[in-house]
Amino acid sequence: MSEKKTATTRFTLDATPLSAAQTKALRQRVAKADAHAINYSDVPELGDEWFLRAAREGSLAAQPVKKPISIKLDEDVLDYFKSEGSRYQTHINAVLRAYMQAQHLVRSN
Numbered sequence: 001m002s003e004k005k006t007a008t009t010r011f012t013l014d015a016t017p018l019s020a021a022q023t024k025a026l027r028q029r030v031a032k033a034d035a036h037a038i039n040y041s042d043v044p045e046l047g048d049e050w051f052l053r054a055a056r057e058g059s060l061a062a063q064p065v066k067k068p069i070s071i072k073l074d075e076d077v078l079d080y081f082k083s084e085g086s087r088y089q090t091h092i093n094a095v096l097r098a099y100m101q102a103q104h105l106v107r108s109n
Contacts, residue, residue, distance in 0.1 A: 056094055 081088040
């Protein structure tokens, strides 16, 4: 069996700041760039669910402080969340947070 060799391209980050003239030239190039010429057909559209999940996972929002508590749950409820995989406590917290936010919306309208 023959191996196909591929070229490796390496890039380095130049931390040298741009001069004022270079910055101005770069801004002009970006302003002239035609964003419509970029083919986005293979990029999935990010819907509301994606942004809510991103915010919930902390990439877009500061993480609230977690407070350890003891809570009693029905066995079938706990079994369900545990069967969904690891981080079941995080998922329970997410469900409770969604309920809380829905209640805030209901009460504000």
